[in-house]
Every structure is written in structure tokens, then in C-alpha cells.
Amino acid sequence: MEKLTSKRHYLDFNATSPFAPSVSEWLSKGDLLYANPSSVHATGKKGRKFLNEARDYIYKTFKLDPKEFDLVFHSGASEGVNALVKGRALHLLTENKKLNFFRSATDHSSVRNMQADLELLGHKMTIFPVKETGEIDVDSLIEEINKAEGEVLLNFTPMNNETGVCWDWKLANKIKKETNCIVHMDTVQTVGKVPGWNELDSEMDLFTYSAHKFGALKGVGFSFIKKGFKFRPFISGGGQQGGLRSGTENTVGVYTIKLALEDLENEDLSEIEKAKTLFEEGLKKILGDKGHIVGEKAELRAVNTTNFITPGLISQTTAIALDMAGIDISTGSACSSGAVIPSKVLQGMGYSDEDAMSAIRVSFGPDFKEEQVKPILDIFEKVLNKNL
Ligand SMILES: Cc1ncc(COP(=O)(O)O)c(C=O)c1O
Numbered sequence: 001m002e003k004l005t006s007k008r009h010y011l012d013f014n015a016t017s018p019f020a021p022s023v024s025e026w027l028s029k030g031d032l033l034y035a036n037p038s039s040v041h042a043t044g045k046k047g048r049k050f051l052n053e054a055r056d057y058i059y060k061t062f063k064l065d066p067k068e069f070d071l072v073f074h075s076g077a078s079e080g081v082n083a084l085v086k087g088r089a090l091h092l093l094t095e096n097k098k099l100n101f102f103r104s105a106t107d108h109s110s111v112r113n114m115q116a117d118l119e120l121l122g123h124k125m126t127i128f129p130v131k132e133t134g135e136i137d138v139d140s141l142i143e144e145i146n147k148a149e150g151e152v153l154l155n156f157t158p159m160n161n162e163t164g165v166c167w168d169w170k171l172a173n174k175i176k177k178e179t180n181c182i183v184h185m186d187t188v189q190t191v192g193k194v195p196g197w198n199e200l201d202s203e204m205d206l207f208t209y210s211a212h213k214f215g216a217l218k219g220v221g222f223s224f225i226k227k228g229f230k231f232r233p234f235i236s237g238g239g240q241q242g243g244l245r246s247g248t249e250n251t252v253g254v255y256t257i258k259l260a261l262e263d264l265e266n267e268d269l270s271e272i273e274k275a276k277t278l279f280e281e282g283l284k285k286i287l288g289d290k291g292h293i294v295g296e297k298a299e300l301r302a303v304n305t306t307n308f309i310t311p312g313l314i315s316q317t318t319a320i321a322l323d324m325a326g327i328d329i330s331t332g333s334a335c336s337s338g339a340v341i342p343s344k345v346l347q348g349m350g351y352s353d354e355d356a357m358s359a360i361r362v363s364f365g366p367d368f369k370e371e372q373v374k375p376i377l378d379i380f381e382k383v384l385n386k387n388l
Helices: 021-029 042-062 077-094 115-120 138-147 169-179 251-264 269-287 315-324 344-348 370-387
Strands: 069-074 099-104 124-128 151-156 182-186 206-210 221-226 305-309 334-336 339-341 360-363
Touching (some): 077 115, 077 151, 115 124, 151 169, 169 182
Parallel strands (some): 099 151
Antiparallel strands (some): 206 221
């Protein structure tokens, strides 16, 4: 295919983010806190000091009180969510109780794929439906939770990674008040993409984040854990982090979380949203009646994400064409043994396999501006017109 541009457009921020400017600058200086932060010598203490500084900053950013929540660093959200949910499941075994883990039809694979392990331990996973828009029917969910057997731990995803459809944080509060279940907030995608992302509701029990989604390093993340929430840590080791997560802390990674969050302090979400709206207006003209934006009618959507389906096309083919033309995007479908597997998230919203196999996800970053829209749309127009 003809090369349409020499400049690449990275439009895959929900998969991972490039390093935030302060992170790149700090890493390039090379003074990288190599010591073990548990060591008592001066070099170790320096690492501990940076860790503590980052910790204080993270509590402050998300407006949670260290007296109410533990902050535990780990390798990222997949570990975080597994440690909390399966850790609770293990703990309940010691009390002869059963866990009933509620997750939605559109949750991330790290949440979805815990089913086999939970069942192996004798617990249960309940999958609740979402509407066509990807939103939840909160009253039905409350009813179902109140009827459920076992201890209910609900996974609530305020922003969906594939569609950008958001669930109002207030709904989680309503569910908590009317059911008294334990609530885990899968807040991985929210940072810098959803208004109010840094105003966490202290009535919730658990929150989990991955640092690489907002400009810090990969291989590091964190969870806020309400004090009093008991779980059995599945890593046995040196008892770091108050025994909640053994293993030497990733000092460099943790410090980059602070730097990346600092860079987001003055972010203007409305600027990104304006540019995304302009992009969607152009995209809809290109698609005509041959496709549509997923979840467009949802009440709340992330400022940075557009997922669209083009019935009849295979997303992998579109993605390759866009890639060759200089655009990095994602598809929700996956390739396994040569076959394309439709997006589980879109299937969860009721889309047919064919439609779910055609979805393209575009996700913009914190610096996305209106002037960047036209060159991107020009490429989409050329690629899609060839294929639609
Ligand atoms: C909503 C959500 N939860 C959990 C995860 C898992 O994060 P990680 O792959 O960094 O472990 C992701 C990653 O895309 C996500 O989008």
C-alpha cells in the first residue's frame, strides 16, 4: 500500500501510554535508585525516601487518607485485581465462607479470567449483563446482589478499556449503600480520561491502577485497600509493604508514578474532548451508514476513546492498513491459531460475532489537540474508503 505519511500517529493510549515528559527526563538523567529500599545504609534510605515521597503524593492526588486506606504497590493491575479477589477467596476459605464475585459482561480479561481459579477454590463468579450502550442497569444489579448467596464482591469498572463507556462513580456508591457488598473499583483506565478521576470515593473498598496507562513505567501499579479488608496475599516472601505484598519494591517504577501524575496536574480534559468530538464528527461522515460508534448514546464516555464498528470488515485487516499508513490503533478482537476471535466486550454488549470482529479502537493521549484531527482523518478516509 502507498505510504500515506512518514509521521506516526500513536492513537493507542488505552493499551499503554508513552512516557510522560517528566518521566523521560528523569530516566534520562540515569540516577536510578538502585538500592534495596529495605536496606539500612544511606543508599537504601535514599530509595526509601523516594518511595515515601511517591506514596504521599499518590494519596494526595487521589484524595484518600492513609489512615483509612493502605496503598500497596505491585506489578500492575492484573496482579492487583488477582491478588485482591483471589486473596479474599483464600481468606474466606479459612472462615468456611463462600465468595460470590460479581463482574460485568464487559470487564477486562484480568477480571474475567479469574473464573476457573475461583471455582477451583469452591467460590462463584456471577456475570451481570450490560445494556446495548455498555451501561449498567443499576436497580436490577442491586436486586440481584441482594438476592445472591455468599459474600458479594463487586467489580465496578468506571471506564471500559475498549469502548470508553463510563459508569458514573455515584452508581457504585448507590450499590454499596443499598447492598453493603464489597466494591472493587477497576479504575485502571480512568486516569486523565474521565472527569473526577482523582476524587476517589472513600466509601468504596478497593481501587486498582496500572502505572503504564498514564505515562509511568510498565511492570508497576498500585491498589488502595480499605483498612480492615482481609485477604490472603498469595506471594510468600520477605513481608514487605506490611506483609500485604512481599517482594522488593520497584523504587524506580514507583517514583515514575509520582512524576507522571504531576504531569497530569494541569491537564485540560475539555481540550481532549473537543478534539475527540471533532474527530468523531469527521469519522461519522466517512462511515456514512456503513458503520457506527460503539456506545455513542451512553450518558458518559471517556474524553479520549472512540470505538467504531464497520460490519463486514475484519478489524485486523483494517488495523494493518492503518498501521501501514502510519496510525497505531487497537482492535478488540484477537488472533488465536489463525482464527479471529471477536471482542468479548462487544459480544457482552450484544453485538453479533461479525460486528464484534470489525471493531477499531482509537484512544488519544493527554496532548491531543484539534489541529491534529485533520491529518488523522485524512488517513482514515483513505483507508476506510478503500475497504468499506
Ligand atoms: C480496565 C482494565 N483493567 C485491568 C487491566 C490490566 O492492566 P495490566 O495489563 O496493566 O495488568 C487493564 C489493561 O488494559 C484494563 O484496561
